[in-house]
Amino acid sequence: MKLPFLPNHDDSSFFDFLTQHHPALTPTGRSGFLQAQASTEPMRGAGAMSIPQATTVLAIKYQQGVVIAGDRRATEGFQIAERRIEKVFKIDEYSAMAIAGAAGPCIEMAKLFQVELEHYEKLEGVQLSCEGKANKLGQMVKANLPMVFQGLVVMPLYVGYDLKRTEGRIFKYDLAGGRYEESDYHAIGSGGKDARNTMREHFLKGLAEPDALKLALLALYNAADDDVGTGGPDLVRGIYPTAKIVNATGITDVSDQQIRGIYDGLIATRRSKEN
């Protein structure tokens, strides 16, 4: 049935709908413009363009679910572009995603993914499975590949609570859209390696929620210690990393106050070691 004045499409994916009917609104919609620019100036790669980059984000499984956390800094070359950027997004009631890469396209992908899942749920009357959501995100990362060659990398870390398996799950991706499930923890971004090192030392299966949260914040602290691209807790301005907890009851934000309390403890321990 053709409906004048209303969108005509038969598919439950919002991303596919945009790609077919409003390509300019998709993250890759700009690539035509950028490609033209790149062909006239072949040397002008990502290094020369200054695009805000977002940095360390991580996820840790614990007994009842997953903790996902990220720092707040975005950099443009050697400059700090943004001190309060949010890198952890609630996607729906049972999942969250954190991002590393070029800030603008990253935030756009998170927003598009939120609409994608809500759209599917409303059209089909049921939510996608945890696995289905992770796969869909993989397809979106894959579609972004042309942008990667322009230097606009989008790297998500996805966590969800699987209601059927009754456990939290962590998915990481590669630039080509490859999707890999992590069994315990993972971190991505410029300080990802430092954060992973910390988690490797301290991770235990079946951690309690406060311990997992503490470990996440410690790993971010250590990443900020060694990586210039990652912001640590900013005590002067009162800016702290953000964290969310995903479990059977849904997704909850960890309050700024709670994070601040944990960091006060952490910093005091560090200080006592130095003296």
Place this chain on the structure above:
Amino acid sequence: MPMPYYVSPEQMMQDKAEYAKKGIAKGRSIIAIEYVNGILLVAENPSASLYKISEIYDSIAFAGAGKYSEFENLRKAGIRHADLKGFMYSREDVTARSLANGYSQSLGTIFSQELKPLEVEILVVQVGHNGQSNEMYRISFDGSIIDERTFAVIGGKSEAVQALLKEKGLTQPPELQAALTLCIAALEQIGSQKLSLESLEVAILDRTRDGRRFRRLAPADTKQLLAT
């Protein structure tokens, strides 16, 4: 080539309207009624999975009577329209008015240009928050659009149900429980049969919720609500 018979435009429209009305009259009624904290939607629906009432956006809901395949298509198109608008601009820019206009245009064009009109009647309702008032639009098979207050009824015996609700002379929006009781009583009286809670599809747009305000009430929920 044989000449087609001449049919006057009046005759053609009348025939189409009659055809569409006949299709809609077969369906059962759906009521949308304002209650203290939002809008309640009640439909007589023996199926537990083929819905007549649906969420469109944060504070907008849809209800369709008539041919399932046709209003299901309209519902999906509405969700796409709303999600696209919300993605392109902002969530607060998605309004029932623009959606109702889109439906009205679509139904009107199909009614006048296609051989077969759509046998549907639909409702688009939006719950107002932050002091805004609710909006309820009833759109007919020919694209005519009616802005309703207090309550709106679509489907087979909509006029009878409407008259019955009007008799009650609601001045203030009732509590949710009272509104639900009223709707069930009206549907039972018109259908002259007792309705089980399993054969009702009930949903609310609750303005006290944040974000997505649409919520379905399962038979267990309605039972609990009516018992209190």
